[in-house]
Amino acid sequence: VSRAAELQNYLERTRRLIDQTLERHLPAAETEPSRLHEAIRYAVLGGGKRIRPMLACAAAQACGADPFPLLRALSAVELIHTYSLVHDDLPAIDNDDLRRGRKTVHVVYGEAMAILVGDALLTEAFAWLAAPIDGVPPARQLRAVAVVAAAADSRGMIGGQVADIEASGAANLPPQSTSAVPSLDVVRFIHKNKTGQLITASVLLGGLLSGASDDQLKTLEGYGRAIGLAFQIVDDLLDQEENEQTLGKTAGKDLAQGKLTYPAVVGAEQARREAAQLLDTAVESAGMIPGSVNFLPDLARYICARRN
C-alpha cells in the first residue's frame, strides 16, 4: 500500500477508536438527570476532527506504547476541547449557533444547560485522566494530569480566550490606527494559549503515559508547539477563505467580529509561509522520535492540509 493509503487507513482507524471510547465512557443518555446527559452526548458525539486525541495517540505509539489501554485518558483532551467550544459559543461570548455542522448546545438545550454541560465535560476529563491504568506508574499519570490542567487553565487556554475577547474589542478600531507590532504579539499570545497549549499538552499526554524519556518529551513539546501554532494559522486562513458548507461552522465570523487573526495581521501570504515553516519544524521534531509506528509527521501534514 502507498504511504497515503496507509495514512488514510491509520486516521480512520484511530478516529473510530476515539469515537468508540467517547461513546462508551460518557455516561449513558438515560443517567439522571437525563436531559443533562443527553446534552453532554450531543455536544461530544456530534462529530469533530478529534485532532487532539489523535495527536495523543500518535505520540504514545511513536514512543512505543500500545495505545489501547490508554484510550480513555488520551480522549480526555477531546472533552476539554469540546467544553471550550460549548462555552465559547454561548451568547455572552461568541454567540454562535452553528458548530460542527449542527446547532450549538445552547440553541438546542438552552443557555443554563450549555454552561453546565461545559462544566461537566471539563470535570469528566479529569475523571478520565485520573482513572488508574494498568502498567502506567501513578507518578507519571499524576504528572499528565498536572500538564493538562496547566495547559487548560487561566495562564493557558482560558487566558488565550480572554485575550482573544479583549483583542476583538480593540480590533474593531480601524487597523491603521494601531501599530502592527503589538497586534502580532497579541495574536501570538492568543494562538499560543488558546489553541497551542492544549495541542501541546495532548502530545505530551501521549508521551507521558507511554513512558517517554525526558529528551523525548522535549522533542514532543517542540512538535506540539509548532503544530499547535500551525493549526491555528490554518484555521484563521480557512475562516477567511471558505464557506459555511465546507467548514461546518459560521464562516467569515472572525472578520465580522473584528477578531485579531494571523492573516489579518501579517497578510494571508505571510501566514501561509509561516504555517509551512512550522510544519517543517514539526516534521523534523517528529522524525527524532524513534518508534517504529510513527504517524506524527503525517499527522502534522494532514493538519496543515485540511480544508475544514
Next chain:
Amino acid sequence: VSRAAELQNYLERTRRLIDQTLERHLPAAETEPSRLHEAIRYAVLGGGKRIRPMLACAAAQACGADPFPLLRALSAVELIHTYSLVHDDLPAIDNDDLRRGRKTVHVVYGEAMAILVGDALLTEAFAWLAAPIDGVPPARQLRAVAVVAAAADSRGMIGGQVADIEASGAANLPPQSTSAVPSLDVVRFIHKNKTGQLITASVLLGGLLSGASDDQLKTLEGYGRAIGLAFQIVDDLLDQEENEQTLGKTAGKDLAQGKLTYPAVVGAEQARREAAQLLDTAVESAGMIPGSVNFLPDLARYICARRN
C-alpha cells in the same frame, strides 16, 4: 482553656491558613491576562466560610497527618465550590447579583468573564490536586483526584444543580397539585448531589492524602454524607428565616424562585429534626476516627449551628 475557646481558636487558625494558601497559590493579579486574574482573585478571596477545605483539613489531622504540606491540595475543593457559585449566579442560571456580601462576578466583570473565571477555577483546582506532595504516594493522590472529579461531575454536583433547575420549574406549580413523596425524593437527590457530594469528597480528600485506612475512609464517608445533607438543610432553613444582612446573599430567594427546599417539602420543624439526627450520626462517625487532634465532631456542630 474551655473546649469552646479551643474550637474557636482552631477554626480561626485553620481558616487563616486556608485563606493564606488561596492567596499565595492563585496567580498574581498582574499575571496576563490581568483582568482575568483580577476577577479570579475577586471571586475567591472575597470571603466565604471555607467549610470544605476546613473539613478536609480536619479529616487529615484526625487521621494523624500534619496538614501543612497538604494545604494547597486540600484548598482545591474551595476553588471548585467557588466556581460553582460563580456559574450558578449567572443570569442564565440563578441570576443573583449578591454573594458573600458583595456584587457577584458577572455584575462586576461581565458575563463572559464570569463564565471563564468559573472555568479557570475548576481547572486550577485540578492543577492544585495534581501538584506533587512530598510524602504522599502518587497512587493515593491520583485516587484523590478521581474522588473529587467524580463528586463534581454530571452524576455529582452538576447533576444536582441541573435537577435543582428542573425542579424549580415544577415547584412553581401550587404545592397541593403534586404529591409530597416524589418531591422528597427529588429534594434528596438535589441535596445529596448539589452539596453533599463535594462535602463528602472534601472529607475523603483529607483522609486519602493522610494515608487513612479503608475502614477509616468508610467512616469518613459516612461522616461526610451526614454533614453534607445537614449542611444543606440548615442552608435552606436559613434562607427561609434570615434576612440579607446576616446571610450576605439574597435571602428568601429559594422561595421566590420556587426552589424545592427541604423545609418547603417536609416543613421547618421536621427539617430541623432531621438536621439534628444527621448531626448525631456525623458526631458518632467522627468519634470513630482515632486521631489525637480530632475536630470533626466540633466542626459538625459548628456547621449545624451557623447563622450564615
